[in-house]
Amino acid sequence: MGGAARYGEFRLARQRVLTADRPVPYRAIIHEAALHARIGGPQTMRKQLLRLMEVARMPHVTLQIFPFEAGAYSAYSRSFAIFGGAAPELDTVYLEHPLNSVFLRDGEHIDEYGKMFERLSVLALDPVDPEAAPESHTARDSLSLIQHVMYSL
Template identity: 70%
Template sequence: MAPRSNPSERQRRLGAELRKLRVRAGLSGERAAAILDADRARISNIETGRIDVSRNRLYKVLQEYGCPPGPYFDGLMAMAQEKGTGWWGAFSDTIGPAARDLAELESRSALLRTHEPLVIPGMLQTEEYARAVLEATEGDPQRADRYAEFRLARQQVLTGASPATFRAVIHEAALHTHVGGATVMRRQLLRLMEVSRLPNVSVQVYPFEAGIYSAHTQSFVIYGGAAPELDTVYLEHPTNSLFLQDVDQLDEYAKMFERLSELALAPVDPESAPESHESRDSLSLIQHVMYAL
């Protein structure tokens, strides 16, 4: 089989992890080729995600590379078994490879942490809010409708049979930025409170008075892998979105999120009575903005 020209994020990540393990073990590409009874070019293609490696061969390689049994070992084995097929394939007519990579990444993540300074996170958007955002960025209403449908389908990771834990820190500016008009915004803010009733969802608002830390932090999502080493940071960009996997970068973004969470207001708790709010929290701020619309 000829090497693929455009490997998916999962395929690239698996290859990158194998290269990291090989280098850490002090093994050359030639030695890795000998382990698999292959040539050096095949090892290069495996490590760039251009060629798959079977589970049996991967098991042998991981043992030779000194990777101990555990979540990381099992996570790599699971990545090799996945075929990259899922509900997102139905959107291939419109949605590009990067967006489909994102949906696949979300499908295998147990924990999602996101910071949004200007808009409501996509995972929490209503259909009309999502469409208004996408119409402003896409320009083509039909294309925006298709992207909105895709975005809503992605939200199933919060409500499926094994829902992911979702933590969001949203800057207060996103609550005040009118998207689609007052009615759309009121419904969107109601949606924020409703989805926060889910036991796996936490929503915090970063208030203006907390200072400039959030303002100097771009939007990002941290996707939790089977082991911390397999976490991924996603940075959305209009022309070239990034999937970060370097250990130091992962650690930096994890610390950044925790700092944002510390500075933000207490999480939304829609079950609490208004009179129980002894101090300002995320719920009271969302309600205040909503009633002022």
């Protein structure tokens, strides 16, 4: 199996974690630029944004959008994921790169990336509230920004 096929299979397996019988807690911060990237045309983008809103409303998911007006932040110079769980010795930072992705298992790296994630969380818009109806939002939050981008397509 080639690198692209393995990467695709990894991404699909990662998505299945969200809908498993016992889903794990999942937190994500997405830069607003990712919402505006026109991939596949308006209809495809609407479907992707609707799916994002659907996932964001799952009770075990916390999704925040890092808006343009929050300014530049060095952590967004590169995408990263922190995989952690009940056994901290297995925690891993995943740095995605088109040519060679990197997995970091060193506690110092995990701590540093964890601090970056928490700083991003503070700067990002409020997370999507799975209990609140979309029309009840009175302040700008992550859900309202996703909806705005979707309706502007």
